Amino acid sequence: MINRESGTPVYLQIAYNIRKKIVDNYYKKDDKIPTEDDLATLYGVSRMTARNAVTHLVDEGYVYRIHGKGAFVLNSKLNRNLNKLNNFYQDIEKLGLSPSAKVIDFIERLPNQKEQNVLSIQRTEKVYDVKRIRYVDKAPLGLQNFIVPKKLVPNLPNIDIETESFYEYLEEVGYPLYKADQKMESIYAPDIAEKIGVSLENNPFFFFERISYTKDNTPVELLYSYFHGENYSFNITLYSDS
């Protein structure tokens, strides 16, 4: 389980391993994780290394310590950084988890008024309108619906966007994304909950509406995302103007 040849420090490998168990809900909120002595034995490392692994999880916000009692799961929500325009696949893989997607809708159609405006296209220029359910380690995380001008990605119907990143595909065909404007809401969405197959009770969702551009300001994608609040949180670092 621990690979001493890899470039990743051993304490981080242990932290990733525990984090995976937290995100996969093997350890649940307020569950006690193994003691540092037990972790040291389990992974065959020094107690100091085990301690560093736990400290890393505390710093990341996954775990809290109670003096003399041990370390406990603070939050099992998947946490992503919102300071950068990130790639879903890369983010999830960096966490040591497996991203996947299921296409539930793939339509070619004429754009509505809003799509004409935000994607700068004529009303005769068709778009692809694609809905995917997003999974992390096979648990449904949310629904994403992207609308993209057909002329930019005419070959899209032949691409496997269940296992490949759409953003990486955009890079390959010459439209790497550089900037995005994103609006965020917190909404009640039982219809989405039903569609992705999560509990229908009290379902808070993040709703994001994102318009993404290349460096020369070509609008490429209009994206509506619904992420299940039970499973998802975001981090952001803010600076004042002064």
Place this chain on the structure above:
Amino acid sequence: MINRESGTPVYLQIAYNIRKKIVDNYYKKDDKIPTEDDLATLYGVSRMTARNAVTHLVDEGYVYRIHGKGAFVLNSKLNRNLNKLNNFYQDIEKLGLSPSAKVIDFIERLPNQKEQNVLSIQRTEKVYDVKRIRYVDKAPLGLQNFIVPKKLVPNLPNIDIETESFYEYLEEVGYPLYKADQKMESIYAPDIAEKIGVSLENNPFFFFERISYTKDNTPVELLYSYFHGENYSFNITLYSDS
């Protein structure tokens, strides 16, 4: 209503005026706003100026146009920019609205383990723990709970934090905030809905946990915010690493 002597262009004054009616829920989602001809007559301006005001509201995301039919309210949620560590009072006032607050709890107590860690204080160093309901134009928007070391703001009990900005007070006493780490969740919070006095049905809330620092990295404030999803949205601009 229009002040031609002020530095603000007339079309913006008209836009702000309409936006205030949207945020105050005088115009509701999908309501038609007055035609450009009617706005021109109403405000005594040219049709071009009225048109610019509506275009500004479209650009800001408050209104959408349907060709040949007019302009309609897209969203009556209060929208704030999340790219900067902003001051609630200033943000709201910039929108031409009136911020206010009601203190529902003001406690002096010893810090818990987490507060000792994030605020870098000893367990014998007291904190102020303050809960305020936030209002915009008298409508409840959310609940904020800040925890601050007493030694930084010993005079806080004598300050009127219902009408004055706490962040401006921090500046005055030598702790201007520079940076914040913020975690965001979308949660179901009927208890908060009841406390602030909004509908108890289907209540999605934004939950923010923020730790704010001065430029020399002194942690000053631990802040828990609950903002009502029905009334609130955020904008953010993201850039890729490349």
